[in-house]
Amino acid sequence: MSAIIECIPNFSEGRDPAVIERIVEAVSTIPHIEVLDYSLDADHNRSVLTFAGPPKQVQRAAFAATQMAAQLINLQTHQGEHPRIGATDVIPLVPINGISIKDCVSIARDLAAQISRELGIPTYLYEHAATKPLYKNLANIRRGGFERLREEISKPERHPDFGEAVLHPTAGATAVGVRDFLIAYNVNLDTNDLHIAKEIARCIRESSGGIPSVKALGVRLNRQKIVQVTTNLTNFQVASMHDVYMAVKKEAARFGVKVLESEIVGLVPTAAIAKIVQDYLHIKNFSAQQVLEYKILAKKMGWDSVDQGS
Protein backbone atom coordinates (compact mmCIF):
# COMPACT_ATOMS: atom_id res chain seq x y z
CA MET A 1 0.00 0.00 0.00
CA SER A 2 1.51 3.31 -1.05
CA ALA A 3 0.47 6.54 0.55
CA ILE A 4 0.42 9.99 -1.00
CA ILE A 5 1.19 13.24 0.78
CA GLU A 6 0.77 16.58 -0.92
CA CYS A 7 3.33 19.25 -0.05
CA ILE A 8 2.82 22.96 -0.80
CA PRO A 9 5.94 24.87 0.28
CA ASN A 10 5.97 28.68 0.06
CA PHE A 11 9.19 30.50 -0.81
CA SER A 12 10.08 34.16 -0.25
CA GLU A 13 10.83 34.92 -3.89
CA GLY A 14 8.14 35.79 -6.41
CA ARG A 15 9.95 37.94 -8.96
CA ASP A 16 12.86 35.90 -10.27
CA PRO A 17 11.58 32.79 -12.10
CA ALA A 18 15.11 31.34 -12.27
CA VAL A 19 15.17 30.91 -8.49
CA ILE A 20 11.92 28.97 -8.42
CA GLU A 21 12.93 26.91 -11.43
CA ARG A 22 16.07 25.74 -9.63
CA ILE A 23 13.98 24.79 -6.57
CA VAL A 24 11.53 22.88 -8.80
CA GLU A 25 14.49 21.14 -10.43
CA ALA A 26 15.81 20.05 -7.03
CA VAL A 27 12.40 18.59 -6.16
CA SER A 28 12.04 16.89 -9.54
CA THR A 29 15.21 14.84 -9.07
CA ILE A 30 13.61 12.87 -6.21
CA PRO A 31 12.11 9.60 -7.51
CA HIS A 32 8.30 9.14 -7.42
CA ILE A 33 7.67 12.85 -6.83
CA GLU A 34 5.18 14.56 -9.16
CA VAL A 35 5.42 18.34 -9.42
CA LEU A 36 1.79 19.37 -9.84
CA ASP A 37 2.05 23.14 -10.06
CA TYR A 38 4.05 26.22 -9.18
CA SER A 39 3.32 29.92 -9.43
CA LEU A 40 5.03 33.20 -8.66
CA ASP A 41 3.29 36.15 -7.01
CA ALA A 42 5.27 39.29 -7.83
CA ASP A 43 3.09 41.55 -5.65
CA HIS A 44 3.69 39.50 -2.54
CA ASN A 45 7.17 38.51 -3.74
CA ARG A 46 6.54 34.89 -2.89
CA SER A 47 5.88 31.67 -4.73
CA VAL A 48 4.01 28.46 -4.10
CA LEU A 49 5.05 24.99 -5.25
CA THR A 50 2.78 21.95 -5.17
CA PHE A 51 4.11 18.42 -5.38
CA ALA A 52 2.95 14.99 -4.25
CA GLY A 53 4.41 11.56 -3.62
CA PRO A 54 5.04 8.83 -1.06
CA PRO A 55 5.83 10.06 2.51
CA LYS A 56 9.59 9.47 2.67
CA GLN A 57 10.13 10.86 -0.83
CA VAL A 58 8.06 13.93 0.04
CA GLN A 59 10.33 14.47 3.03
CA ARG A 60 13.41 14.18 0.79
CA ALA A 61 11.95 16.54 -1.81
CA ALA A 62 10.87 19.14 0.77
CA PHE A 63 14.36 19.00 2.29
CA ALA A 64 16.00 19.43 -1.14
CA ALA A 65 13.76 22.44 -1.84
CA THR A 66 14.59 24.03 1.51
CA GLN A 67 18.30 23.47 0.95
CA MET A 68 18.17 25.06 -2.50
CA ALA A 69 16.05 28.00 -1.28
CA ALA A 70 18.59 28.63 1.52
CA GLN A 71 21.31 28.94 -1.10
CA LEU A 72 19.37 31.28 -3.39
CA ILE A 73 17.16 33.49 -1.22
CA ASN A 74 18.37 36.10 1.26
CA LEU A 75 15.76 37.31 3.74
CA GLN A 76 17.93 40.28 4.70
CA THR A 77 17.26 41.86 1.32
CA HIS A 78 13.77 40.44 0.73
CA GLN A 79 10.83 42.80 0.57
CA GLY A 80 7.22 41.73 0.48
CA GLU A 81 3.90 42.53 2.13
CA HIS A 82 3.04 38.98 3.15
CA PRO A 83 4.21 37.93 6.63
CA ARG A 84 7.21 35.59 6.20
CA ILE A 85 9.96 34.24 8.42
CA GLY A 86 12.20 32.35 6.03
CA ALA A 87 13.52 31.67 2.54
CA THR A 88 11.35 28.56 2.72
CA ASP A 89 8.65 30.21 4.74
CA VAL A 90 6.20 27.41 5.37
CA ILE A 91 5.95 23.72 4.42
CA PRO A 92 2.41 22.35 4.80
CA LEU A 93 1.99 18.60 4.39
CA VAL A 94 -1.49 17.29 3.51
CA PRO A 95 -2.33 13.58 3.86
CA ILE A 96 -4.12 12.70 0.61
CA ASN A 97 -4.67 8.97 0.85
CA GLY A 98 -3.26 5.85 2.47
CA ILE A 99 -1.79 7.72 5.44
CA SER A 100 -3.19 8.94 8.74
CA ILE A 101 -2.72 12.45 10.12
CA LYS A 102 -0.63 10.89 12.90
CA ASP A 103 1.82 9.29 10.46
CA CYS A 104 1.93 12.48 8.41
CA VAL A 105 2.85 14.37 11.60
CA SER A 106 5.78 11.96 12.09
CA ILE A 107 7.06 12.88 8.64
CA ALA A 108 6.64 16.60 9.40
CA ARG A 109 8.63 16.27 12.62
CA ASP A 110 11.39 14.24 10.94
CA LEU A 111 11.58 16.87 8.21
CA ALA A 112 11.67 19.79 10.67
CA ALA A 113 14.41 18.06 12.70
CA GLN A 114 16.44 17.37 9.55
CA ILE A 115 16.20 20.98 8.32
CA SER A 116 17.48 22.38 11.62
CA ARG A 117 20.17 19.71 12.02
CA GLU A 118 21.58 19.73 8.49
CA LEU A 119 20.92 23.29 7.34
CA GLY A 120 21.14 25.21 10.62
CA ILE A 121 17.65 26.68 10.08
CA PRO A 122 15.46 26.73 13.21
CA THR A 123 12.06 25.12 12.59
CA TYR A 124 8.57 25.44 14.03
CA LEU A 125 5.79 22.84 14.01
CA TYR A 126 2.23 24.09 13.40
CA GLU A 127 -1.39 22.93 13.09
CA HIS A 128 -1.76 19.13 13.47
CA ALA A 129 2.02 18.85 13.91
CA ALA A 130 2.24 21.49 16.66
CA THR A 131 3.70 20.52 20.02
CA LYS A 132 2.71 23.84 21.69
CA PRO A 133 -0.86 25.15 21.73
CA LEU A 134 0.29 28.64 20.72
CA TYR A 135 1.90 27.28 17.55
CA LYS A 136 -1.25 25.49 16.34
CA ASN A 137 -2.03 28.74 14.56
CA LEU A 138 0.64 29.57 11.97
CA ALA A 139 -0.05 33.30 12.40
CA ASN A 140 1.37 33.15 15.93
CA ILE A 141 4.64 31.74 14.59
CA ARG A 142 4.96 34.27 11.76
CA ARG A 143 3.86 37.34 13.78
CA GLY A 144 5.99 40.35 12.77
CA GLY A 145 7.83 38.34 10.12
CA PHE A 146 11.55 37.76 9.79
CA GLU A 147 12.54 41.15 11.21
CA ARG A 148 10.61 40.83 14.47
CA LEU A 149 11.28 37.12 14.95
CA ARG A 150 15.01 37.89 14.68
CA GLU A 151 14.63 40.11 17.78
CA GLU A 152 12.23 37.87 19.69
CA ILE A 153 13.36 34.29 18.96
CA SER A 154 15.46 34.23 22.12
CA LYS A 155 12.31 34.71 24.23
CA PRO A 156 11.04 31.34 25.50
CA GLU A 157 7.53 31.91 24.06
CA ARG A 158 9.04 32.23 20.56
CA HIS A 159 11.59 29.41 20.75
CA PRO A 160 11.65 27.05 17.78
CA ASP A 161 10.75 23.36 18.05
CA PHE A 162 14.09 22.32 16.57
CA GLY A 163 17.44 24.15 16.45
CA GLU A 164 19.02 27.01 18.34
CA ALA A 165 17.00 30.08 19.28
CA VAL A 166 18.71 32.16 16.62
CA LEU A 167 17.65 32.72 13.02
CA HIS A 168 19.71 31.48 10.10
CA PRO A 169 21.35 34.73 8.91
CA THR A 170 19.90 34.64 5.39
CA ALA A 171 17.36 31.79 5.35
CA GLY A 172 15.58 32.77 8.59
CA ALA A 173 13.32 30.07 10.02
CA THR A 174 10.83 27.60 8.53
CA ALA A 175 7.41 26.44 9.75
CA VAL A 176 6.53 22.80 9.00
CA GLY A 177 2.96 21.67 9.52
CA VAL A 178 0.27 19.13 8.73
CA ARG A 179 -3.13 20.38 7.70
CA ASP A 180 -6.28 19.13 6.02
CA PHE A 181 -6.88 19.71 2.32
CA LEU A 182 -7.85 23.31 1.73
CA ILE A 183 -9.97 24.43 -1.22
CA ALA A 184 -9.46 28.01 -2.40
CA TYR A 185 -12.82 29.06 -3.83
CA ASN A 186 -13.92 32.54 -4.91
CA VAL A 187 -17.29 33.99 -5.86
CA ASN A 188 -17.42 37.12 -8.04
CA LEU A 189 -20.20 39.66 -7.59
CA ASP A 190 -21.79 41.93 -10.15
CA THR A 191 -20.86 45.11 -8.25
CA ASN A 192 -17.84 47.23 -7.50
CA ASP A 193 -18.99 47.97 -3.93
CA LEU A 194 -16.34 46.51 -1.62
CA HIS A 195 -18.56 47.05 1.40
CA ILE A 196 -21.02 44.46 0.06
CA ALA A 197 -18.31 41.81 -0.48
CA LYS A 198 -16.94 42.43 3.01
CA GLU A 199 -20.40 42.23 4.55
CA ILE A 200 -21.19 38.93 2.76
CA ALA A 201 -17.80 37.51 3.79
CA ARG A 202 -18.55 38.46 7.40
CA CYS A 203 -21.94 36.71 7.23
CA ILE A 204 -20.62 33.43 5.84
CA ARG A 205 -17.31 32.91 7.65
CA GLU A 206 -17.09 30.65 10.66
CA SER A 207 -15.22 33.15 12.81
CA SER A 208 -18.19 35.51 12.85
CA GLY A 209 -20.82 32.81 13.32
CA GLY A 210 -21.26 31.74 9.69
CA ILE A 211 -20.57 28.41 8.02
CA PRO A 212 -18.29 25.99 9.93
CA SER A 213 -14.85 25.43 8.32
CA VAL A 214 -15.23 28.46 6.00
CA LYS A 215 -12.83 31.42 5.99
CA ALA A 216 -13.87 34.41 3.88
CA LEU A 217 -12.77 37.92 2.93
CA GLY A 218 -14.19 40.59 0.67
CA VAL A 219 -11.69 41.91 -1.90
CA ARG A 220 -11.71 44.16 -4.95
CA LEU A 221 -10.66 42.90 -8.40
CA ASN A 222 -9.31 46.12 -9.82
CA ARG A 223 -8.90 45.09 -13.43
CA GLN A 224 -12.43 43.75 -13.73
CA LYS A 225 -13.96 46.53 -11.63
CA ILE A 226 -15.90 44.05 -9.52
CA VAL A 227 -15.63 42.67 -5.99
CA GLN A 228 -15.12 39.10 -4.86
CA VAL A 229 -15.83 36.97 -1.82
CA THR A 230 -12.62 34.96 -1.54
CA THR A 231 -12.87 31.86 0.64
CA ASN A 232 -10.90 28.92 2.00
CA LEU A 233 -12.81 25.73 2.74
CA THR A 234 -10.81 23.88 5.36
CA ASN A 235 -13.05 20.82 5.42
CA PHE A 236 -15.10 20.14 2.28
CA GLN A 237 -16.98 17.34 4.04
CA VAL A 238 -18.39 19.95 6.43
CA ALA A 239 -18.97 22.80 3.96
CA SER A 240 -18.79 22.29 0.19
CA MET A 241 -18.20 24.81 -2.59
CA HIS A 242 -21.91 24.52 -3.27
CA ASP A 243 -22.76 25.50 0.30
CA VAL A 244 -20.57 28.60 -0.06
CA TYR A 245 -21.94 29.45 -3.50
CA MET A 246 -25.54 29.26 -2.28
CA ALA A 247 -24.80 31.26 0.88
CA VAL A 248 -23.05 34.03 -1.07
CA LYS A 249 -25.90 34.10 -3.59
CA LYS A 250 -28.47 34.42 -0.83
CA GLU A 251 -26.63 37.16 1.04
CA ALA A 252 -25.91 39.03 -2.22
CA ALA A 253 -29.63 38.99 -3.02
CA ARG A 254 -30.23 40.99 0.17
CA PHE A 255 -28.22 43.79 -1.47
CA GLY A 256 -29.92 43.26 -4.83
CA VAL A 257 -26.60 42.04 -6.22
CA LYS A 258 -26.11 39.07 -8.55
CA VAL A 259 -23.39 36.42 -8.52
CA LEU A 260 -21.39 36.56 -11.77
CA GLU A 261 -19.39 33.37 -11.58
CA SER A 262 -17.09 31.46 -9.27
CA GLU A 263 -13.58 30.06 -9.51
CA ILE A 264 -11.46 27.35 -7.98
CA VAL A 265 -7.85 28.35 -7.40
CA GLY A 266 -5.48 25.39 -7.62
CA LEU A 267 -6.57 21.82 -7.08
CA VAL A 268 -9.58 20.07 -5.54
CA PRO A 269 -9.81 16.42 -4.49
CA THR A 270 -12.01 14.09 -6.54
CA ALA A 271 -14.10 13.48 -3.42
CA ALA A 272 -15.00 17.18 -3.20
CA ILE A 273 -16.50 17.31 -6.68
CA ALA A 274 -18.06 13.85 -6.36
CA LYS A 275 -19.91 15.10 -3.29
CA ILE A 276 -21.31 18.10 -5.17
CA VAL A 277 -22.49 15.92 -8.07
CA GLN A 278 -24.05 13.49 -5.59
CA ASP A 279 -26.01 16.26 -3.86
CA TYR A 280 -26.98 18.00 -7.09
CA LEU A 281 -28.30 14.94 -8.93
CA HIS A 282 -29.66 13.21 -5.82
CA ILE A 283 -27.41 10.25 -6.50
CA LYS A 284 -27.35 7.48 -3.95
CA ASN A 285 -23.92 6.23 -2.89
CA PHE A 286 -21.73 8.09 -5.33
CA SER A 287 -18.08 8.43 -4.35
CA ALA A 288 -14.60 9.07 -5.71
CA GLN A 289 -14.34 5.27 -6.10
CA GLN A 290 -16.67 5.52 -9.10
CA VAL A 291 -14.49 8.09 -10.85
CA LEU A 292 -12.40 6.37 -13.50
CA GLU A 293 -9.02 8.08 -13.12
CA TYR A 294 -9.30 8.11 -9.32
CA LYS A 295 -9.97 4.40 -9.41
CA ILE A 296 -6.99 3.72 -11.71
CA LEU A 297 -4.70 5.73 -9.42
CA ALA A 298 -6.15 4.03 -6.34
CA LYS A 299 -5.45 0.63 -7.90
CA LYS A 300 -1.92 1.63 -8.84
CA MET A 301 -1.31 2.88 -5.31
CA GLY A 302 -3.12 0.01 -3.57
CA TRP A 303 -5.57 2.35 -1.78
CA ASP A 304 -8.52 0.02 -2.07
CA SER A 305 -8.50 -1.37 1.43
CA VAL A 306 -7.95 1.88 3.29
CA ASP A 307 -9.67 4.45 1.11
CA GLN A 308 -10.29 7.65 3.02
CA GLY A 309 -12.59 9.14 0.46
CA SER A 310 -10.35 11.99 -0.53
Next chain:
Amino acid sequence: MSAIIECIPNFSEGRDPAVIERIVEAVSTIPHIEVLDYSLDADHNRSVLTFAGPPKQVQRAAFAATQMAAQLINLQTHQGEHPRIGATDVIPLVPINGISIKDCVSIARDLAAQISRELGIPTYLYEHAATKPLYKNLANIRRGGFERLREEISKPERHPDFGEAVLHPTAGATAVGVRDFLIAYNVNLDTNDLHIAKEIARCIRESSGGIPSVKALGVRLNRQKIVQVTTNLTNFQVASMHDVYMAVKKEAARFGVKVLESEIVGLVPTAAIAKIVQDYLHIKNFSAQQVLEYKILAKKMGWDSVDQGS
Protein backbone atom coordinates in the same frame (compact mmCIF):
# COMPACT_ATOMS: atom_id res chain seq x y z
CA MET B 1 3.90 9.46 -22.78
CA SER B 2 1.83 6.49 -21.68
CA ALA B 3 -1.67 5.95 -22.93
CA ILE B 4 -4.55 4.25 -21.13
CA ILE B 5 -7.23 2.15 -22.77
CA GLU B 6 -10.17 0.82 -20.82
CA CYS B 7 -11.42 -2.64 -21.76
CA ILE B 8 -14.82 -4.00 -20.70
CA PRO B 9 -15.17 -7.60 -21.99
CA ASN B 10 -18.48 -9.42 -21.50
CA PHE B 11 -18.46 -13.18 -20.86
CA SER B 12 -21.31 -15.66 -21.26
CA GLU B 13 -21.24 -16.93 -17.68
CA GLY B 14 -22.99 -15.13 -14.84
CA ARG B 15 -23.73 -17.90 -12.35
CA ASP B 16 -20.44 -19.57 -11.50
CA PRO B 17 -18.11 -17.08 -9.77
CA ALA B 18 -15.17 -19.50 -10.08
CA VAL B 19 -15.18 -19.11 -13.87
CA ILE B 20 -15.00 -15.32 -13.70
CA GLU B 21 -12.40 -15.42 -10.97
CA ARG B 22 -10.10 -17.50 -13.18
CA ILE B 23 -10.58 -15.03 -16.04
CA VAL B 24 -9.81 -12.12 -13.71
CA GLU B 25 -6.73 -14.00 -12.54
CA ALA B 26 -5.52 -14.43 -16.12
CA VAL B 27 -5.92 -10.69 -16.73
CA SER B 28 -4.23 -9.77 -13.45
CA THR B 29 -1.01 -11.55 -14.39
CA ILE B 30 -0.35 -9.04 -17.20
CA PRO B 31 1.96 -6.23 -15.98
CA HIS B 32 0.58 -2.67 -15.69
CA ILE B 33 -3.03 -3.85 -15.96
CA GLU B 34 -5.43 -2.61 -13.28
CA VAL B 35 -8.61 -4.65 -12.77
CA LEU B 36 -11.16 -1.97 -11.88
CA ASP B 37 -14.31 -4.00 -11.46
CA TYR B 38 -16.19 -7.16 -12.32
CA SER B 39 -19.74 -8.29 -11.74
CA LEU B 40 -21.91 -11.32 -12.45
CA ASP B 41 -25.49 -11.09 -13.67
CA ALA B 42 -27.23 -14.38 -12.88
CA ASP B 43 -30.47 -13.39 -14.64
CA HIS B 44 -28.73 -12.74 -17.95
CA ASN B 45 -26.11 -15.40 -17.20
CA ARG B 46 -23.32 -13.08 -18.21
CA SER B 47 -20.60 -11.07 -16.55
CA VAL B 48 -18.73 -7.87 -17.18
CA LEU B 49 -15.07 -7.21 -16.39
CA THR B 50 -13.48 -3.76 -16.45
CA PHE B 51 -9.73 -3.26 -16.62
CA ALA B 52 -7.38 -0.55 -17.85
CA GLY B 53 -3.77 -0.16 -18.86
CA PRO B 54 -1.36 0.74 -21.67
CA PRO B 55 -2.48 -0.32 -25.21
CA LYS B 56 -0.22 -3.32 -25.81
CA GLN B 57 -0.79 -4.68 -22.31
CA VAL B 58 -4.55 -4.28 -22.74
CA GLN B 59 -4.30 -6.34 -25.90
CA ARG B 60 -2.36 -9.04 -24.04
CA ALA B 61 -4.82 -9.03 -21.14
CA ALA B 62 -7.88 -9.17 -23.40
CA PHE B 63 -6.32 -12.07 -25.28
CA ALA B 64 -5.54 -13.91 -22.03
CA ALA B 65 -9.14 -13.43 -20.89
CA THR B 66 -10.53 -14.71 -24.19
CA GLN B 67 -8.25 -17.74 -24.07
CA MET B 68 -9.32 -18.58 -20.51
CA ALA B 69 -13.02 -18.06 -21.31
CA ALA B 70 -12.71 -20.41 -24.31
CA GLN B 71 -11.42 -23.12 -21.98
CA LEU B 72 -14.12 -22.67 -19.34
CA ILE B 73 -17.33 -21.64 -21.12
CA ASN B 74 -19.34 -23.79 -23.51
CA LEU B 75 -21.90 -21.92 -25.61
CA GLN B 76 -23.60 -25.19 -26.60
CA THR B 77 -24.93 -25.57 -23.06
CA HIS B 78 -25.23 -21.86 -22.20
CA GLN B 79 -28.66 -20.40 -21.56
CA GLY B 80 -29.40 -16.70 -21.17
CA GLU B 81 -31.82 -14.09 -22.36
CA HIS B 82 -29.23 -11.57 -23.53
CA PRO B 83 -28.15 -11.89 -27.19
CA ARG B 84 -24.64 -13.43 -27.25
CA ILE B 85 -22.42 -15.06 -29.83
CA GLY B 86 -19.44 -16.28 -27.84
CA ALA B 87 -17.84 -17.34 -24.57
CA THR B 88 -16.15 -13.95 -24.73
CA ASP B 89 -19.09 -12.22 -26.34
CA VAL B 90 -17.84 -8.70 -26.87
CA ILE B 91 -14.62 -6.80 -26.17
CA PRO B 92 -15.11 -3.01 -26.26
CA LEU B 93 -11.96 -0.88 -26.07
CA VAL B 94 -12.34 2.73 -24.91
CA PRO B 95 -9.52 5.26 -25.41
CA ILE B 96 -9.21 7.05 -22.06
CA ASN B 97 -6.23 9.31 -22.49
CA GLY B 98 -3.02 9.68 -24.46
CA ILE B 99 -4.31 7.67 -27.44
CA SER B 100 -6.40 8.53 -30.48
CA ILE B 101 -9.41 6.54 -31.66
CA LYS B 102 -7.37 5.61 -34.74
CA ASP B 103 -4.55 4.07 -32.69
CA CYS B 104 -7.08 2.33 -30.47
CA VAL B 105 -8.66 0.83 -33.60
CA SER B 106 -5.23 -0.58 -34.57
CA ILE B 107 -5.05 -2.34 -31.21
CA ALA B 108 -8.59 -3.69 -31.67
CA ARG B 109 -7.74 -5.09 -35.10
CA ASP B 110 -4.48 -6.66 -33.87
CA LEU B 111 -6.39 -8.25 -31.01
CA ALA B 112 -9.18 -9.56 -33.25
CA ALA B 113 -6.62 -11.02 -35.68
CA GLN B 114 -4.72 -12.67 -32.82
CA ILE B 115 -7.85 -14.25 -31.32
CA SER B 116 -8.85 -15.84 -34.64
CA ARG B 117 -5.30 -16.91 -35.49
CA GLU B 118 -4.26 -18.39 -32.15
CA LEU B 119 -7.58 -19.56 -30.70
CA GLY B 120 -9.51 -20.45 -33.85
CA ILE B 121 -12.36 -18.14 -32.84
CA PRO B 122 -13.79 -16.02 -35.70
CA THR B 123 -13.89 -12.31 -34.82
CA TYR B 124 -15.97 -9.30 -35.87
CA LEU B 125 -14.99 -5.63 -35.73
CA TYR B 126 -17.67 -3.14 -34.64
CA GLU B 127 -18.31 0.57 -34.02
CA HIS B 128 -15.19 2.73 -34.61
CA ALA B 129 -13.23 -0.43 -35.49
CA ALA B 130 -15.76 -1.71 -38.07
CA THR B 131 -14.62 -2.32 -41.63
CA LYS B 132 -18.15 -2.92 -42.95
CA PRO B 133 -20.99 -0.39 -42.50
CA LEU B 134 -23.40 -3.14 -41.38
CA TYR B 135 -21.08 -4.10 -38.51
CA LYS B 136 -20.85 -0.56 -37.09
CA ASN B 137 -23.87 -1.53 -35.02
CA LEU B 138 -23.07 -4.43 -32.69
CA ALA B 139 -26.71 -5.55 -32.77
CA ASN B 140 -26.31 -6.52 -36.44
CA ILE B 141 -23.40 -8.81 -35.55
CA ARG B 142 -25.15 -10.48 -32.61
CA ARG B 143 -28.59 -10.84 -34.26
CA GLY B 144 -30.12 -14.21 -33.30
CA GLY B 145 -27.23 -15.03 -31.01
CA PHE B 146 -24.92 -18.06 -31.12
CA GLU B 147 -27.58 -20.44 -32.43
CA ARG B 148 -28.57 -18.37 -35.45
CA LEU B 149 -25.05 -17.19 -36.25
CA ARG B 150 -23.98 -20.85 -36.34
CA GLU B 151 -26.43 -21.36 -39.23
CA GLU B 152 -25.80 -18.06 -40.99
CA ILE B 153 -22.06 -17.39 -40.64
CA SER B 154 -21.38 -19.04 -44.03
CA LYS B 155 -23.50 -16.34 -45.74
CA PRO B 156 -21.28 -13.54 -47.10
CA GLU B 157 -23.25 -10.84 -45.24
CA ARG B 158 -22.45 -12.55 -41.93
CA HIS B 159 -18.81 -13.43 -42.58
CA PRO B 160 -16.37 -12.55 -39.79
CA ASP B 161 -13.57 -9.98 -40.24
CA PHE B 162 -10.94 -12.53 -39.19
CA GLY B 163 -10.97 -16.33 -39.32
CA GLU B 164 -12.96 -18.96 -41.16
CA ALA B 165 -16.70 -18.59 -41.67
CA VAL B 166 -17.44 -21.23 -39.05
CA LEU B 167 -18.01 -20.80 -35.32
CA HIS B 168 -15.62 -22.23 -32.75
CA PRO B 169 -17.60 -25.29 -31.53
CA THR B 170 -17.79 -24.18 -27.88
CA ALA B 171 -16.47 -20.59 -27.76
CA GLY B 172 -18.51 -19.28 -30.70
CA ALA B 173 -17.36 -15.92 -32.07
CA THR B 174 -16.20 -12.66 -30.51
CA ALA B 175 -16.90 -9.03 -31.43
CA VAL B 176 -14.06 -6.56 -30.82
CA GLY B 177 -14.77 -2.86 -31.04
CA VAL B 178 -13.71 0.65 -30.15
CA ARG B 179 -16.28 2.99 -28.68
CA ASP B 180 -16.47 6.25 -26.75
CA PHE B 181 -16.85 6.27 -23.00
CA LEU B 182 -20.39 5.37 -22.07
CA ILE B 183 -22.03 6.51 -18.84
CA ALA B 184 -24.80 4.30 -17.48
CA TYR B 185 -27.12 6.65 -15.63
CA ASN B 186 -30.57 5.90 -14.19
CA VAL B 187 -33.30 8.10 -12.77
CA ASN B 188 -35.87 6.59 -10.39
CA LEU B 189 -39.45 7.85 -10.35
CA ASP B 190 -41.90 7.98 -7.48
CA THR B 191 -44.46 5.81 -9.26
CA ASN B 192 -45.01 2.18 -10.20
CA ASP B 193 -46.58 3.08 -13.56
CA LEU B 194 -44.33 1.60 -16.25
CA HIS B 195 -46.19 3.51 -18.95
CA ILE B 196 -44.89 6.81 -17.52
CA ALA B 197 -41.26 5.65 -17.48
CA LYS B 198 -41.55 4.39 -21.05
CA GLU B 199 -43.15 7.62 -22.19
CA ILE B 200 -40.42 9.76 -20.55
CA ALA B 201 -37.72 7.52 -22.07
CA ARG B 202 -39.30 7.97 -25.48
CA CYS B 203 -39.31 11.76 -25.06
CA ILE B 204 -35.67 12.07 -24.04
CA ARG B 205 -33.89 9.52 -26.26
CA GLU B 206 -32.12 10.61 -29.40
CA SER B 207 -33.71 7.92 -31.59
CA SER B 208 -37.17 9.43 -31.14
CA GLY B 209 -36.08 13.04 -31.47
CA GLY B 210 -34.93 13.70 -27.90
CA ILE B 211 -31.48 14.56 -26.54
CA PRO B 212 -28.53 13.83 -28.86
CA SER B 213 -26.25 10.96 -27.68
CA VAL B 214 -28.82 9.70 -25.14
CA LYS B 215 -30.30 6.20 -25.20
CA ALA B 216 -33.18 5.56 -22.80
CA LEU B 217 -35.63 2.86 -21.73
CA GLY B 218 -38.40 2.70 -19.15
CA VAL B 219 -38.10 -0.30 -16.81
CA ARG B 220 -39.75 -1.56 -13.64
CA LEU B 221 -37.77 -2.13 -10.41
CA ASN B 222 -39.82 -4.95 -8.94
CA ARG B 223 -38.29 -5.06 -5.49
CA GLN B 224 -38.72 -1.33 -4.87
CA LYS B 225 -42.12 -1.17 -6.59
CA ILE B 226 -41.08 1.85 -8.63
CA VAL B 227 -40.14 2.52 -12.25
CA GLN B 228 -36.89 3.84 -13.67
CA VAL B 229 -35.69 5.66 -16.75
CA THR B 230 -32.46 3.82 -17.51
CA THR B 231 -30.09 5.66 -19.86
CA ASN B 232 -26.77 5.41 -21.62
CA LEU B 233 -24.94 8.65 -22.36
CA THR B 234 -22.67 7.94 -25.31
CA ASN B 235 -21.03 11.38 -25.32
CA PHE B 236 -21.05 13.28 -22.02
CA GLN B 237 -19.67 16.39 -23.75
CA VAL B 238 -22.87 16.55 -25.78
CA ALA B 239 -25.36 15.53 -23.09
CA SER B 240 -24.41 15.37 -19.41
CA MET B 241 -26.03 13.48 -16.55
CA HIS B 242 -27.43 16.81 -15.47
CA ASP B 243 -29.11 17.35 -18.85
CA VAL B 244 -30.75 13.93 -18.53
CA TYR B 245 -31.75 14.49 -14.91
CA MET B 246 -33.40 17.82 -15.72
CA ALA B 247 -35.16 16.44 -18.80
CA VAL B 248 -36.56 13.47 -16.87
CA LYS B 249 -37.66 15.77 -14.04
CA LYS B 250 -39.45 18.07 -16.48
CA GLU B 251 -41.22 15.25 -18.35
CA ALA B 252 -42.15 13.53 -15.07
CA ALA B 253 -43.76 16.74 -13.87
CA ARG B 254 -46.18 16.55 -16.82
CA PHE B 255 -47.49 13.34 -15.25
CA GLY B 256 -47.45 14.85 -11.75
CA VAL B 257 -44.66 12.43 -10.83
CA LYS B 258 -41.56 13.25 -8.78
CA VAL B 259 -37.98 12.13 -9.29
CA LEU B 260 -36.83 10.09 -6.28
CA GLU B 261 -33.11 9.87 -6.90
CA SER B 262 -30.60 8.90 -9.58
CA GLU B 263 -27.72 6.46 -9.83
CA ILE B 264 -24.52 5.99 -11.77
CA VAL B 265 -23.78 2.37 -12.68
CA GLY B 266 -20.07 1.70 -12.94
CA LEU B 267 -17.50 4.38 -13.58
CA VAL B 268 -17.53 7.96 -14.90
CA PRO B 269 -14.56 9.97 -16.16
CA THR B 270 -13.30 12.87 -14.03
CA ALA B 271 -14.09 15.20 -16.95
CA ALA B 272 -17.79 14.24 -16.82
CA ILE B 273 -18.21 15.28 -13.19
CA ALA B 274 -15.93 18.31 -13.56
CA LYS B 275 -18.22 19.55 -16.32
CA ILE B 276 -21.30 19.22 -14.10
CA VAL B 277 -19.62 21.10 -11.25
CA GLN B 278 -18.49 23.79 -13.67
CA ASP B 279 -22.02 24.31 -14.99
CA TYR B 280 -23.64 24.11 -11.57
CA LEU B 281 -21.38 26.60 -9.80
CA HIS B 282 -20.82 28.85 -12.85
CA ILE B 283 -17.10 28.21 -12.60
CA LYS B 284 -14.93 29.64 -15.33
CA ASN B 285 -12.35 27.30 -16.83
CA PHE B 286 -12.71 24.32 -14.54
CA SER B 287 -11.41 21.03 -15.90
CA ALA B 288 -10.19 17.59 -14.89
CA GLN B 289 -6.69 19.13 -14.79
CA GLN B 290 -7.67 20.83 -11.53
CA VAL B 291 -8.72 17.60 -9.87
CA LEU B 292 -5.94 16.40 -7.59
CA GLU B 293 -5.91 12.65 -8.24
CA TYR B 294 -6.48 13.14 -11.98
CA LYS B 295 -3.52 15.49 -12.04
CA ILE B 296 -1.29 13.03 -10.13
CA LEU B 297 -2.23 10.22 -12.53
CA ALA B 298 -1.75 12.51 -15.55
CA LYS B 299 1.74 13.40 -14.28
CA LYS B 300 2.60 9.77 -13.68
CA MET B 301 1.39 8.89 -17.19
CA GLY B 302 2.89 11.95 -18.89
CA TRP B 303 -0.51 13.11 -20.22
CA ASP B 304 0.18 16.80 -19.75
CA SER B 305 1.03 17.67 -23.32
CA VAL B 306 -1.75 15.75 -25.01
CA ASP B 307 -4.57 15.91 -22.50
CA GLN B 308 -7.88 15.07 -24.10
CA GLY B 309 -9.94 16.23 -21.18
CA SER B 310 -11.32 12.86 -20.28
